[in-house]
Each structure stands twice: as C-alpha cells, then as structure tokens.
Amino acid sequence: MAEVLVIVDHVDGAVRKTTTELLTIARRLGEPAAVFFGAGADAATETLGNFGATKIYVVDDAEIAQFLVAPKVDALVTIAQQASPAAILVTSTSEGKEIAARAAVRLDSGLITDAVDVDASGVATQSVFAASYVISSKVTHGTPIITVKPNAAAPEAAPTTPSVEKVAVAYGATSTTAQITNVAPRAKSGRPELTEAAIVVSGGRGVGGPEGFSVVEALADSLNAAVGASRAATDAGWYPHAFQVGQTGKTVSPQLYMANGISGAIQHRAGMQTSKTIVAVNKDAEAPIFELADYGVVGDLFAVVPQLTEEVGKRKG
DSSP, X not given: OOEEEEEOOXXXXXXXXXXXXXXXXXXXXXXXXXXXXXXXXXXXXXXXXXXXXXXXXXXXXXXXXHBOSHHHHHHHHHHHHHHOXXXXXXXXXXXXXXXXXXXXXXXXXXXXXXXXXXOTTSOEEEEETTTXXXXXXXXXXXXXXXXXXXXXXXXXXXXXXOEEEEOOOOOOGGGGSSBOOOOOOOOOOSSOOTTTOSEEEEEOGGGOSGGGHHHHHHHHHHTTOEEEEOHHHHHTTSSOGGGBBSTTSBOOOOSEEEXXXXXXXXXXXXXXXXXXXXXXXXXXXXXXXXXXXXXXEESOHHHHHHHHHHHHHHHHO
16 A cells, blocks of 8 residues: 655644644555654654554754755655655645645646545545635646645544654755744744634624733633634734734634624635634624524624623533
C-alpha cells in the first residue's frame, strides 16, 4: 500500500488536532506517513502513532527554523521523490497552502485547496464561491496534493508503532534567502485556536463597541469555545483582526457557530457557512444571517446571550 504523506502541524512537538484529522483521512487513501519539520519530533511520535502514522519523516535542519517556507518545500519534494506517495495532505493554513502550491509546481502535480472532505478514491469536496456551490474534484496528473480545512473529519485513533527516518535535504540557493529575523510568541488567551475550535462564538456590529465583546467572551468561555468577530467589528477596532472570520479573515468550520449581532453579509458568510450547526442572535428579524442559520433568536444579544451563558453554567453543574 502506497504511503500518504501528511505534513505535521505542531507547536514545539505538540501536535495540533488538524494533523490527527489528516491522518484519519489519509488512512482512507493508503498508509499514513507523517512529515515533521523542525524540533520536537520525539514529543510528537506517540500522538502520530496513535492516529495511524506508520512512518515519521523528520527534517530538523537549522534551515527549517531560520528561513521561510522554501526549505520546507525542498524537504517535502525530496521526501515525495523518495517515497512516491499516493497523495500529500496539508492543513489549509496560509503557510500550508503556500507549501502545497510550491510543491505542486516542483513535482508537476495537481493541487486542490480548501477541501472539506476527501473520500477513499481521492475525490475532494470543496465549498466554493462563498459556499454558493459544493463541487467534487480529483487530481488526474502527478501526485495529488490536497489542502484540507480544519474540522473536515473527526479524528479516529488507530494505534501503530511508527518508524522514524531522518531525511537529508539539499537546500537550493534561493531557499535560504528570505530569513526569519525575529519570532514573537502570540499572547495566549486560554481559548482554543480559532480555526481549530469545535465551537466558535462570534460578535459583530451589534455588540456596539469593544466592551460589548465581554458577553461574547463569557459565553465562549462557558462553552470552551473560540471567539470570532465580523469584519465590521475588527475594522472598528473593537476586536483584534487576528480573530476576524470571513472572506478576508479566517475560515472556520466548527461543529457549532454562534453569530451574535452579525447581519450575515456575504463576506462573513464565506468564512463560516460550512459550519455544521449555525445559531444566530440578532434583533433584526430580516438580517440575512437568519437565511443561513439552523436556529435563530430574534432579540437583543445583551438580553439573550447572558441568559444562555447562565443556563450553560447551570447545566455544567
């Protein structure tokens, strides 16, 4: 059975949930093999093995940390040429899609981005044109390279004992030109990562100002959810742009998305309408968000959301 390469998304060896999702999808296509860039592979081995990786390719050269994505592309191409995989799966982050695109050019292979599912035959499902259409696509030339959105699959354990292979890579001269000069860790909120969260609670223009997000954050914390915001809210400076959900922000696909005081403009819908269940709270009964919502509450979010937060707290005991 041919290998399916999965690029590991991790922080110092702590494997993100998105990678366990990709390993689950990879088992449909072949034999999962993880590609680990950077330091911390020892810490990641157990998790990768628990979710079915039979082999872990490790590239921890200094170039991986010192330069931008090009050295990772060199490494992925080297591994792909060595392993002749059935497919390559990458998480749909900005870096992941850049690596995938560059690798596709180098390997003369087809590329599919932002898939929300991949079946056993390699057919990928995509939600396109602001989720106006759902299409099925399949790579017919070269090694299929597919970037997959977070929450596209439920991680399923399949314990193995993976072998570990350290890969020697010859880096091109152009791969070591754009150097990383400084790295500043982002302040941690204690909440889940927005693009990975199973539940996202968002606020929009209806929160009225920066202080209005306190009720959104309280509900999010009661649900162990991530906080999101509409473009109107971030452009007004009410919440950081890093939390913007939408076509020009981040795309999320959680199990539950709660839109509070968000009208539902197409730009915002493009970033969240593949969510499994959508709940909207808005005092405007004609707000477009209600066309998309599975459940809607017409009312003042400052009356509705605190009651919901209180009820969640009661049920959690």
